[in-house]
Amino acid sequence: MPGGYTGKILRVDLSTGKITSEDTAKYKDFLGGTGLGYKILWDEVKPGTAAWAPENRIIFGVGPLTGSGAPLSGRVSITSLWPVHINELPGTGHMGGHWGAELKFAGWDSLIVQGKADKPVWIYINDDKVEIRDAKHLWGNGIFRANEEISNEVGPDVQVAAIGQAGENLVRLSCVLCNRSHSAGGVGSVLGSKNLKAIGVKGTGTVAVAMDKKAWKDLTYEFLSLLGANNQGVVPRTPQPWAEYYGNTRWVARKGLYWGAAEPPVETGECSAADLNRIGYRTQKGILDHGEGVGEKYLVRMGGCYSCPIRCHAYTAMPQLETKYGVSRYQGNTCTGNSFGSSFFNLPSGSELRMEASQLGSALADDYGLWSDYGQWPRDFVYAYRNSIIKAKIPAAEYNSIPWQKLEAGDPSFLQDLFRRVAFKEGELGKLFAEGPARVAQKWTELGAWHQEYASSSWKDDHAKHHEGGQVGALLNMLYNRDVQCHTHSNFQGSGLPIALAKEIAAELFGSKDALDASSAITPMNKGKAVFAKMSIVTLELHNSLTACNWTLPLWASPRKDRKYRGDVELESKVLAAVTGEKISRADLDKIGLRIFTLFRALTALYMNEKDMRNNHDKMNDWVFNYPKDAKPFTPGVNKMDKADIELAKDMFYAEVGWDKATGMPTKATLDMLGLGYVADTLGKAGLLPAQV
DSSP states (O other), X not given: OOTTOOSEEEEEETTTTEEEEEEGGGGGGGOSHHHHHHHHHHHHOOTTOOTTSTTOOEEEEOOTTTTTTOTTOOOEEEEEEOTTSTTOOEEEEEEOSSHHHHHHHTTOSEEEEESOOSSOEEEEEETTEEEEEEOTTTTTSOHHHHHHHHHHHHOTTOEEEEOOXXXXXXXXXXXXXXXXXXXXXXXXXXXXXXXXXXXEEEOOOOOOOOSOHHHHHHHHHXXXXXXXXXXXXXXXSSOOTTOSOOOSSSOOOOXXXXXXXSSSOEEOOOOOTTOGGGHHHHOOHHHHHHXXXXXXXXXXXXXXXXXXXXOOEEEEEOTHHHHHHSXXXXXXXOXXXXXXXXXXXXXXXXXXXXHHHHHHHHXXXXXXXXXXXXXXXXXXXXXXXXXXXXXXXXXXXXXXXXXXXXXXXXXXXXXXXXXHHHHTTOHHHHHHHTTOHHHHHHHSHHHHHXXXXXXXXXXXXXXXXXXXXXXXXXXXXXXXXXXXXXXXXXXXHTSOSOHHHHHHHHHHHHSOGGGXXXXXXXXXXXXXXXXXXXXXXXXXXXXXXXXXXXTTOOOSBOSOGGGTTBOOTTHHHXXXXXXXXXXXXXXXXXXXXXXXXXXXXXXXXHHHXXXXXXXXXXXXXXHHHHSSTTOOTTOTTOOXXXXXXXXXXXXXXXXXXXXXXXXXOBOHHHHHHTTOHHHHHHHHHTTOSOOOO
16 A cells, blocks of 8 residues: 555454454545445445444544544544434534544454444454453443543553443434544444443554655645644734734734643743644633633643644643532633533633533533534523423423522532433433434424524524635535534634635635635625635545544645645645655545545435435425525624525535536436546436436
8 A cells, every 4th residue: 555544444344243354455445434324324224224224334434544643633524314304314424633644544444333242342452463352340430431441451652542331321412522522423322332331542653654764744734834724714813013913813822821721821922824833822821712811710721633833722620520520620622622512601701600511511421422513402401491391391300309409599500410421311301302303303392493493503404504704604514414513614714814815815725815704794605716616625535534633724824924825726626645655646535535525415315315416305494595584685783594595505516526406416427527437327226316417
């Protein structure tokens, strides 16, 4: 195999105990990660298979960049039938940390797990030595204890991905977690259904890089010079002597801002764009997630994933967590993970108590292995409580056993009761909210109706919206079977550059400055926006297949004044060519990304047995067109969409990706062009292929 690949994929059948190795080459047209996951599901899992069936696969997919040392290459894409979706359609959870790189160091390009063990087990991978071990002593314990026990058993250098009690108990809102706070939401119960508690990996190998050391070093430094802060904010948040511009980004470093709980405290300083050794200080996420004051006071340091200098996980120390709630004072998380617990309460932003709730919620959720569904189930829970839906729906005795007075008082210890109920499916409340928002809304129709309102933040199929942003964001959110988890477009939209300059760059990238709108100043659909949407989705699948971090990539804008703040649209292809030694252009790579995404589209249609994907899959909730109620679309300050304009957006996007406008299905010509003729044959036999024109 060329550089970047080990040449082997590991397959473990828990039903038979058979452990085999397969040649990576047969999947190389899909890179790895999600591409590999979709191909395995297409080849091996029949439509109609349930997420918890032994016949389902769960694919821990890494790619040719993982473990190579390329910046931002520490992700794992965990693909399976998605238990959270009401019809259990294909989906992927994305996990950071160091586990994926360790799998490559052990000599494996990915891991496929199938079947079901007859008792709890864990998988131990030590280079070529792979064992299915008894997990009786681990079952029933949280993720933190499982990690500790496995480390005691095989050594502290093991990297562990595990589920908690939520995954064991088949809670649909459960996750797989590694390195204390890096989780892939929504797939934990698939491991639980297979009686698989954890996967521990130790590797002593390396990942070959084809490019010579000097050239590789130069390319890496060029890569780093284009990086901004988390989510690729390329200008600082506050005015700085070295900066020409400033904007609303996560580049918060400044004089007088500290990691306050470090011993001694560490000042972030100004962190100029030219100082590549201080990239990790730019994103002080304590104040972003918890507010000024407390977010600085309790932050020990920033942490993150293998081979990533950005550091977006805020690691904190709050002694009161031990004295008041009996959990460790040391916690770490980011973004929604840091708002999971606090979102149940009406507590002031930046307050000590709100941060306590945040970090207690993180401690409990990460140990139980609970997932918030990008904040959807906390929003649903609060709405159902405030509107007396819970009181009307569950038995009175159970309702009265819940310490509502703590919720009303803003007492974070309420979470200890609530999270336990959900993780163990205790009572009607625990059982229902364990099922996820779609099934809650199906049973409690009041919540289904609320999902059609703006405040619910629900997009379609009762899952959360993820970075909306005009027609481009609307298109992306409708295309997946969960929240889209796409930051490609939002990272460019949120670069922090002045809108006139950002529009100049947009014209170079997408063919029109009108592809990019100013914040809250949406303009009608145009071809540039369709190109923007296509590039965003293709790039997302490339990142999730290479694997690389879509939280910060792509580097379409940069902090470099000498480049007129342009990034490098060729960067991913340059890095892949450097690692593998194979000549590949951006156009070549984009074709692979479109192949991966088109296979996902075909896979979803096949599992739905649906030809009219346009009207029966690519949907959005009513609030998108109704909020604000009396406002007109395309008015400054209004995010309301126009129905006819969104239908035009579909037309234009489908044309860009080679799909039939009437049905939203890939055409035979497109499938053949992408090397997916066998997919066209299957769709044709199922009556799902659009008519040729």
